[in-house]
Amino acid sequence: MTEPTATHGTHRAWAVEVTDFAAGPVLLRGALDLERTESGWLPRRLPRWTRAQYPEPGVEDMVVQPSGVRLAFSTAADAIELDVLTTQAVWPGDPVPTRADGFDLVIDSVVRRAGASEVTGALELRDGTGAIAERRPGRVGTVRFDDLGDQPKEIELWLPHHTRVELVALRARAPIRPAAAAGRSQLRWVHHGSSISHCHAALRPTETWPALAARRAGVEVVNLGFGGQAQLDPFTARAIRQLPADLISLKLGINIVNADSFRLRAFIPAVHGFLDTVREGHPKAPLLVVSPIICPPVEDRPGPTIADPGRAQPWFVSSSDPSQTALGRLSLGVIRGTLARIVAERSSQDPNLHYLDGRLLFGPGDVADLPDNLHPNAAGYRRMGERFADLVFGPQGAFGGHPTRQDSAA
Structure with a gap:
């Protein structure tokens, strides 16, 4: 966890930035493993030791799509940002997406907002059999949530259920603390x-x-x-x-x-x-x-x-x-x-x-x-x-x- 001295896309400095998602204080719920990648951290819904036993590539595709995976933490921040590198599969007949959507913000157990990255990450164009016909590289995008109020609150930031997401950085305008024990109980x-x-x-x-x-x-x-x-x-x-x-x-x-x-x-x-x-x-x-x-x-x-x-x-x-x-x-x-x-x-x-x-x-x-x-x-x-x-x-x-x-x- 670092404290940046410069602003990031806004006129106000961020109070805190988290780039090591394995060390906390952000809790990753719904994932069984977290893999370090060249770009960031990849949530996995099965432990990495299982990968050697997968009978086909389709298992890996599903394991890294984070259905039910969310970031949990406490903060009084009125704004937060999440930098991500997404990888979306595009099937024949599907429109090519212009951004990666499907990020939900839950505040004190109530679903409040849906967000999207301002850019599309990587794309995998599939053929009719599901095989990858073409890979298009992408770049890191940012999902931003504003006007959250400055009261203390429990946050869950749900990741898209259908899109591979590598976590790069989480920023907030107030300190981030571990999620309350009540949620974990x-x-x-x-x-x-x-x-x-x-x-x-x-x-x-x-x-x-x-x-x-x-x-x-x-x-x-x-x-x-x-x-x-x-x-x-x-x-x-x-x-x-x-x-x-x-x-x-x-x-x-x-x-x-x-x-x-x-x-x-x-x-x-x-x-x-x-x-x-x-x-x-x-x-x-x-x-x-x-x-x-x-x-x-x-x-x-x-x-x-x-x-x-x-x-x-x-x-x-x-x-x-x-x-x-x-x-x-x-x-x-x-x-x-x-x-x-x-x-x-x-x-x-x-x-x-x-x-x-x-x-x-x-x-x-x-x-x-x-x-x-x-x-x-x-x-x-x-x-x-x-x-x-x-x-x-x-x-x-x-x-x-x-x-x-x-x-x-x-």
């Missing part, structure tokens, strides 16, 4: 899921459904939702095992069907193994298994799901034969029945293990908000967050009735 909810938990289509980082549910329930969320990568990977289970966690949820199944990556013979022991690993670190924490939300093309037939080549806009379909579920291929119906049975069998010895049918969060009556036949839109995600808060954190829910920490094992 909240129950910590660790959630793992697919793109439907990563929530690319949410309008703001504070409007992903896990963020919405956490705010309504008054808990601190760690969102391990990785687009395409909820594949029962052992390294993810081990990362969760090592985390401090009071409440844990696992939303499983849709990526496995989408990729046609398991057969029933392998799926059943893989689920047991994932649960066993999580339980090694968190033997008594409430643990909720959530099955997939509605996805019409694979409700009764196996994957893989593919984008319909006859449509200009993404629309996911499957051409697999429904009768092949009898041979061990997986539809969502098979997945739900299998997960419900596994949880029922294990819960006789594990009373804190619970099951939730994902269609209660987003079901047949919600398909109008499923614009690509697979992923909810922003309205759908908001509804999922509200329903999860009511169903799971409510008095009769899996996470209801847990006012104190149940399990804080590292």
Whole structure:
């Protein structure tokens, strides 16, 4: 932490500047690691040791997109600035962005403002397969928030949920102190899921459904939702095992069907193994298994799901034969029945293990908000967050009735 003697883009000097995000006083919530890069500090949503085990580059892409990651600190500053280098993926048909948006400021637990960097960082132009066709370098941009008042306040600055962000510097017009202990005493909810938990289509980082549910329930969320990568990977289970966690949820199944990556013979022991690993670190924490939300093309037939080549806009379909579920291929119906049975069998010895049918969060009556036949839109995600808060954190829910920490094992 340094105290600059010159002004930075304003007629008034900044009181403090933080450039070492690993040393504090800024707390990084929602990230499991922080990597030093040439430009700054890169939040990662899985520990770096997991990288050697990634089966494809897509895992790394999702791990460094900071869904749920935010900077937390206390200050009386009336203005703050954050310098960042962003890297945005641009898919065929998407407009090339002119700036990096999606930075949300939360003051004393209330979402107050959305911000954007005044310049675009680096760009990765993708082809139809998702591979990088062209890289365009970018430069550091600044996100600024003014007129915050000079009263002491608790700040959370949420990073974009869909954009790689390297942290370069944080400046404020008053001293920055560590976040209040009250915030850290909240129950910590660790959630793992697919793109439907990563929530690319949410309008703001504070409007992903896990963020919405956490705010309504008054808990601190760690969102391990990785687009395409909820594949029962052992390294993810081990990362969760090592985390401090009071409440844990696992939303499983849709990526496995989408990729046609398991057969029933392998799926059943893989689920047991994932649960066993999580339980090694968190033997008594409430643990909720959530099955997939509605996805019409694979409700009764196996994957893989593919984008319909006859449509200009993404629309996911499957051409697999429904009768092949009898041979061990997986539809969502098979997945739900299998997960419900596994949880029922294990819960006789594990009373804190619970099951939730994902269609209660987003079901047949919600398909109008499923614009690509697979992923909810922003309205759908908001509804999922509200329903999860009511169903799971409510008095009769899996996470209801847990006012104190149940399990804080590292």
